[in-house]
Amino acid sequence: MTRSTLCYRCDSRYDDTQRARCDCGEPLWFVDEDAAFAWEKIKDGPAMWRFTEMLPVATPDGIARTAGGTQLVRSPSLDDITGCQLYVKDEGQNPTGSYKDRGSAVAIPHALEAGADVVGTVSYGNMAMSTAATAASLGRECVVLVPTDIPKARLELIAQYGPTILQVEGDYGGLYEEALRLTQELPIAFLLSDAPARISGYRTAVWEIYESLRPAPDAIVLPTSSGGLASGLWRGLLDLQEAGVVDELPRLYLVHTAGSDPITRAYEEGRPQVDALPVGESEESIAHSIGNPDPPSGTRALTAVRETGGAAISVSDDEIRTAQRQFAELGGFCVEPAAATPLAGAAGLSEGGEIGESERVVLFTTGTGFKETGVGDRSVCTDTVSRSALQDTLASIIEK
């Protein structure tokens, strides 16, 4: 077996494929010379498991089997907003409604094969749901660490899959390091945002994009928090480049919320690494799935931006609200606020001349909005009409 973990920054290589971080402090990803990307290796199979020969685990059972394989949707009705030819990679179609399922589908079987009895994660959002649901469908125990101030609605979404949920007091942000340490101490594998096996699974999204869109897209715009997704898409692109499938990589544009944007700041200031925002400098946003003030894969995501000629940008909550509405009213997509940020970001990029009219741009919509509809906090205007007046009313509407 040639599989090992590798540091993108200093090239250090480790035999331990469960290892998450390099001695230099940066996150690791897999290398596996025997599983290099090649079109010929794509087989018939369910969802993302068509790429099974390039993945580190065999096709699993349960919902892991149905992760990925989402549609790339050409959406001309949104072209005007973004000033380009627009495609939407609709990751809300995943079994628990977010792209996280691609990572859980690989990381959980991988950890079980390596001898973990129990899997776990640190999250009170999509990562928690995805990990708990995937573990449940494989008949395994799952532990989810959440903060004490978690909203009840989010707790219910996670709890339905039956994991052990622990509300942890104290500094929730610091739990990333603590969870990595606990993975060494106990037969429980905490699979965090940038676990190498998750990154391995995220690559499939970019391979699918290249399969359905030839020639290649000019740019991919995605929401970013911890930098795990950005790392996975970049790694997938590098795989394609190493296989000679692509010459020039599409530009990766990462979108943060303005209230918590450590990668944008580092990018704009030309810094070599992403630093955690000073305590008290990050603000809550409606885009609750993205807002990590200390992204574990931040520097790697920043490197992806620089290496592909993209940018890191930030959008306000007002811009996110507008984009979420436009996605639904003009595109027919119900996305959560975090997943609306690529539309807001792309609109700004085209205004600034970064994106050209003839360019083909993929917006990566990371999560469905169906989890948060129906809470009754949106004003909806309707008219009331009697049965007998229905025909006349419809006729007058059509005339308009």
Ligand SMILES: *Cc1c(COP(=O)(O)O)cnc(C)c1O
């Ligand atoms: C997790 C998540 C993100 C951010 O991904 P990172 O890997 O943390 O950068 C974006 N959108 C949604 C909907 C998510 O659940």
Ligand SMILES: [Zn+2]
């Ligand atoms: Zn290193």
